Amino acid sequence: MIDETRIQDRGAAGEPAPAELGEQPPGEARAIRGGVSAALAHDSGAKHVSGAARYIDDDPELPGTLQIFIAMSERAHARIRSMDLDAVRAAPGVAAVLTVADIPGQNDYSPVFGDDPIFPPLEGEGAVVQYVGQPIFAVAAETLALARAAAKCATIAYEDLPAAIDLDAAIAMADEAGEDLLPPHEMRLGDAEAVLKTAHQRLRGRIEIGGQDHFYLEGQIASAIPGEDGDVLVRSSTQHPSEVQHNVAKMLGIPDHAVTVEVRRMGGGFGGKESQPALFAAVAALVAVKTGRPAKCRLDRDDDMVMTGKRHEVRIEYDLGFDADGRIEAVDFAHFVRCGYSKDLSAAIADRAMFHADNAYALPAARIHSRRLKTHTVSNTAFRGFGGPQGMVGIERAMDRIAFATGIDPLDVRKRNVYPAPGSGTGPASTPYHMPVTDSVIGEILEELEASCAYRARREKIAAFNAANPVLKKGLALTPVKFGISFTTSHLNQAGALVHVYKDGSVTLNHGGTEMGQGLFTKVAQVVAEEFQIDIDQVKITGTTTGKVPNTSATAASSGSDLNGMAAQAAARTIKDRLIDYAVERYHVPRDQVVFEANRVRIGNAEKRFSDLVGEAYLARISLSSTGFYATPGISYDRDNARGTPFYYFAYGAACSEVVIDTLTGEYRLLRTDILHDVGRSLNPAIDRGQIEGGFIQGMGWLTMEELWWDEAGRLRTHAPSTYKIPTANDRPDDFRLAIWEKGENRSETIYRSKAVGEPPFMLAISVFSALTDAIIAAGDGRAFPDLDVPATPERVLAAVDSVRGAA
Structure with missing residues (x-):
């Protein structure tokens, strides 16, 4: 029955009356354009190749924006005896010269351990630089050329200290000190040492695995705009906006809520924009707050490559026991990981190299020992695979060695050692953890x-x-x-999303994931389109911002779609359930007779457009906005005992x-x-x-x-x-x-x-x-x-x- 009073009241507010259900049966089956499983182009693909995609450096600069140059250490390991910056401050166009003395909060931008200073201390025993390229001070000037020129006017006196540059030097330094940069870690499955002693055949070897530069097309960049009450808006090319937010806030000595971090897209990340961007965002924010002017910190390619971390170099020593058919009986791996000057994310990266030391192979007995070593070079960091590739190279090298030693085709050796399929009759094999x-x-x-x-x-x-x-x-x-x-750090397996449905049936989507060219935004938009059964062009993709979805994890570990897709689905389903509840009450049908189809909703034996149902729900004061949250179930890891899931x-x-x-x-x-x-x-x-x-x-x-x-x-x-x-x-x-x-x-x-x-x-x-x-x-x-x-x-x-x- 039509409620004429309600319709009249809505009309008085200037809104159209709801379209009532038609009596005709639904038409032929329809399909939405761009739901899940559709082979859609990347939402910004055409913009990427045409140059229309806007990155942070493409945003129009506000009047008075200062350009920042970060002056870097010229020594690998040295004590700063003195630093005279008077000539820098007096140079043309310079608005500010900032050192550690200008930081009101904590002098740290590290992701975990608190050992990455923004600028080195200038007094006492801590006045030390630990790699060539380490930031020492920042110059903010009217142009980048003026800032760079001014920085050259600094007079710095160094006292060189012993430096460990390569892995051999790092091992020697650690052995002499009796301590590695991070404590060693070990995984054990069975008694590998005992099995190796009785193995049919045994061989040992070593492989050196080099690092890798991320070489993202868009370099490191951040801009900052000061606001009221000490607030600051930061635009950062980052995979981890919440971490940037937290590090900027702790550097300024203000609450997280006073810092908003935004990013629409990155021109590549590959892990290089997980922990590293916090430094440049912190410097830009510091300049903005100190001067009251907008500020931008953009590295050129050479400075970027010198200043930022790489994939970890790893040395793997292996000891293999195997039979005449090439089946592994036991392995003993020793990993030596070059971390650089600080801990950064090295603990988790080195762990993941161990987690993947088995790759696809069921090892009857295994010992994996890992040392994490300090060098006086830039601190190595996350890179696609996060240590897993290095661990897998070790076992694949071992497979090739076994094949050569036995004369068996390498593929046959691999096939004889892979993890068995479920239901194969051999039962599931366990990993070394x-x-x-x-x-x-x-x-x-x-x-x-x-x-x-x-x-x-x-x-x-x-x-x-x-x-x-x-x-x-x-x-x-x-x-x-x-x-x-x-x-593998369990608490990071969580994500949030925010979905708005407007009264015309269009949708905006925001979530904690970041877009670095991998197509995450497109995939999550497809999830929302699928849930509502609407065309993909009805879903508006919006940039990541800590002001909408808080406390997010980095877009990393290949988990972007898994986490953010589920969070967005949860938000969409909350709204969808409200729409169903409304339709059930309004049209007196069972819940199972409210079915979302292509841009329409079937209610009983009739149907109406999705946008019409949404418009009705709005007039009925139904909430059309919802957050969504997802936490990966069933995962845990006891690191002390190297056991878990x-x-x-x-x-x-x-x-x-x-x-x-x-x-x-x-x-x-x-x-x-x-x-x-x-x-x-x-x-x-x-x-x-x-x-x-x-x-x-x-x-x-x-x-x-x-x-x-x-x-x-x-x-x-x-x-x-x-x-x-x-x-x-x-x-x-x-x-x-x-x-x-x-x-x-x-x-x-x-x-x-x-x-x-x-x-x-x-x-x-x-x-x-x-x-x-x-x-x-x-x-x-x-x-x-x-x-x-x-x-x-x-x-x-x-x-x-x-x-x-x-x-x-």
Whole structure:
């Protein structure tokens, strides 16, 4: 029955009367444009390639905006005896020169341990710099050129102190002091030492795994605008707005609520914008508050590469026991992790290297020991994979060694050691941290990829090619990936979202995740569109801000879609339930007869437009806004005993790569790569394919060409595109075959049963490194296994070829 009084009252307020239910039955089935599983383009894809996407440096500057230059240490380890900045302050255009003395709160921007000073103390024993590039003071001037020129007027007297630049020096320094930068950690499964003593075969080895610069296209940048009552608005290119908010607030000595941090998008992050941006945001905010003027701190490429952290360099020593069939009996890994001058996120990163020391293989007995070491170089930090890639390189190197020692094809060795599938009759095997692997599909993926890429036939063709070619040698390798998904620091596995539905049926979405080019915003918008059954263009994506969703975790650990998708779904479902409740009461139908369909809602035997139902609910004073929250269930880890369930599930994949090397120069080409990767039920196949391909290429760069080099004085010499080589389009294999595993479905209750796709594909590139090893073995006619470290640059490949050819 129509309530005419209510309609009249609404009309008096200038609102149209609600559209009543039609009597006709619903029409043909419709589909929304852009719900879950649709292969949509990235929401900013066209803007990226056209230059229309706005980043922080593209925002119009307010009148009076100051430009900041951060002056850096020229010494790796030295005491500051004196510093005269009078000439800096007197230089043309300078508005402020700031040092540690100007910080009203805590002089720290660290993520965890409190050991990252914004500026070094200038008095007492603490007046020490610990790496070349460490910030010492900041100059704010009318232009960046004036600020940079003024900084050169400083007079600083140093007293050099002993400096540890590389891992050998770090180990020696730690052994002499009797203390590492962070306490060592160990995982144990069974009695590896005892098993190794009785193993059928045993071998030992070592591999050096280099670091990697993030080389995001948009460098580090932050701007700050002072507000009333000491408030400050910060725009920061950051993966972790809440951490930036907290660090700026504690530096200024004000509550978190006085600082708002915003970011619409980043031009790449890869982990380099997780903990690092807090420094630049803090400096910009300090200038803004001290001067009362807007301020911007934007690094150029050289300064960015010198000043910011890298992927951790790791040395892995391994001791393997195995039988004649190539099955592992026991392993003993020793990890030596180069952390840099401070702790940063090294504890969790080194732990994750240990968590992934098994990769896809069920190890009957294992001991993994990790040391975290200090060097007087920039503090290393998060990078895609967060230590996992380094740990996985160790076990894959071991697999290649076992294959060489037994004469068994490397793929067969790998297949004989992978975690068994559920229901295989062998029961779930446990990881070295005692977590049963109950979702393994890696055996099936390996079998499918082996067949689809014609691995065996290509093996034979490559052997024939190598026999006929004395100079060029080909190699082939097929390697698996098993990667744990969750933050291993359990409390970080949470997310919030905010959804508004406006009275015309349009929607705005905000959540704690950040967009760095990976397509997170598109995927979460698809979730909301799917929940309401509306077209994707009805969902407005908005930038991340701490003023809307508080206390968020970093967009990292491949958890962006898992966490924020579930939070957004929760918010949308709250609003959807209110709309259903309204329809039930208004139209006297059971709840199960209120069904959301494509841009419409079926109520009983009739239907109306989604926007009409929303308009009615607004007039009926139904709340059309809701927060949503999600916390990953069932995860915990007892670090003291190295036992628990740190991951909600595992992501799986495999890649087969074929290379050719020139044995006279060490140069090589990646000829073909086949990838089969499990993303569960894909939220967006187009974006997932882009992440898989991009991750693989970035991993290939780390493993084969991206080389960091410090001189004896601790100066980074590879600090620009002219000296630091990243992959280009020409390094992509001409034959690149990528498939999403059609059988994929997450056994855990994730958002629409999807799986994370940010980090796992990075490790698919290990197949390239193993293929290079295979080609080098062929160059030596199978007489010796090569010593080859990461990155496998042409120089290292050539040295390895010379070594195997010189073997007796």
